[in-house]
Amino acid sequence: MDSIAKALVFDGQVKVVAFKTTDLVNEAIDLHGLSPLAAEALGKVLTMAAYMSGELKGEKEKLSVHVQDKGVLGSIIVAADSGAKVRGYVEHKDATLPPLGNGKQDLFKGIGNEGFITVIKDLGLKDPYVGKTELVRGNLEEDFAWYFTRSEGSPTALALEVLIGEDGKCTSAGGVLVQPMPGCPDHILVVVEDIVSGFANIGEILKSKEPSDILKDYFGHFEIEYFPETKPCYRCKCSREQMSNAVITLGRGDSVNLLMERGEIEVLCHFCGKKYIFTKQDVIDIWRKYDHKV
Numbered sequence: 001m002d003s004i005a006k007a008l009v010f011d012g013q014v015k016v017v018a019f020k021t022t023d024l025v026n027e028a029i030d031l032h033g034l035s036p037l038a039a040e041a042l043g044k045v046l047t048m049a050a051y052m053s054g055e056l057k058g059e060k061e062k063l064s065v066h067v068q069d070k071g072v073l074g075s076i077i078v079a080a081d082s083g084a085k086v087r088g089y090v091e092h093k094d095a096t097l098p099p100l101g102n103g104k105q106d107l108f109k110g111i112g113n114e115g116f117i118t119v120i121k122d123l124g125l126k127d128p129y130v131g132k133t134e135l136v137r138g139n140l141e142e143d144f145a146w147y148f149t150r151s152e153g154s155p156t157a158l159a160l161e162v163l164i165g166e167d168g169k170c171t172s173a174g175g176v177l178v179q180p181m182p183g184c185p186d187h188i189l190v191v192v193e194d195i196v197s198g199f200a201n202i203g204e205i206l207k208s209k210e211p212s213d214i215l216k217d218y219f220g221h222f223e224i225e226y227f228p229e230t231k232p233c234y235r236c237k238c239s240r241e242q243m244s245n246a247v248i249t250l251g252r253g254d255s256v257n258l259l260m261e262r263g264e265i266e267v268l269c270h271f272c273g274k275k276y277i278f279t280k281q282d283v284i285d286i287w288r289k290y291d292h293k294v
Contacts, residue, residue, distance in 0.1 A: 103163030
């Protein structure tokens with residue numbers, strides 16, 4: 001079962017988070033029909049968005065993550081609500097490249113290192129928080145570690161894997177994130193770096209261990225404070241009313257032209273693939289309601 005487990009170790013001087021998102025990634029694969037390459041890439045971004053949204057404090061707070069790149073996958077967009085509720089899509093979901101083996105895909109060629117990670121957090125304030133860093137490796141693991149270090153001022157060690165089987169399903173997804181607090185002594189950093197080096201194959205580790213087991217087995221012998229676990233999930237918020245706004249976005253002229261050409265307007269939710277059909281009468285009602293508001 002997917003979960004995010006968090007703890008403070010070394011008397012509160014280091015934050016450690018372990019996360020497992022295998023079910024979440026498989027749901028994305030089923031919804032979008034992702035190629036193995038797209039599944040690994042989107043799976044990694046969904047995983048990090050689940051972690052970040054799990055850190056949000058208010059119930060109405062939310063965030064989005066946009067990976068802009070020049071690789072064959074195109075843009076990756078993920079939206080998340082407080083409590084690790086995520087949804088997302090990749091621009092070119094059918095993109096393929098020769099795999100690297102052992103369930104891993106060639107993300108460097110799929111994404112490249114010429115692009116950016118942009119995170120927008122709506123914390124209920126006047127203006128949203130916007131953080132943006134360049135891609136440094138294209139594997140997303142080191143790219144997100146750099147984002148946390150550079151944009152949020154939190155030096156980060158991150159192990160992150162999404163393994164895809166020969167049948168196209170995710171066999172393991174998740175990772176471990178470690179962030180020393182400001183002023184953390186050098187001798188503790190040395191110990192932490194040594195532990196983190198053991199997570200190079202975190203995907204294989206997560207096949208037999210839950211996130212809570214990882215915290216206990218690797219960090220439990222230090223002074224440790226556990227926090228309640230979070231259960232990440234894939235949750236789309238689309239609705240017919242929300243999608244009717246797409247008709248307004250089209251404009252009155254274009255919506256009429258589409259109706260004359262096709263007899264109906266079809267709107268697709270990028271996050272879950274659900275189709276919404278609007279008939280001529282639906283469109284008339286949508287514009288009548290819009291005019292009444294204006």
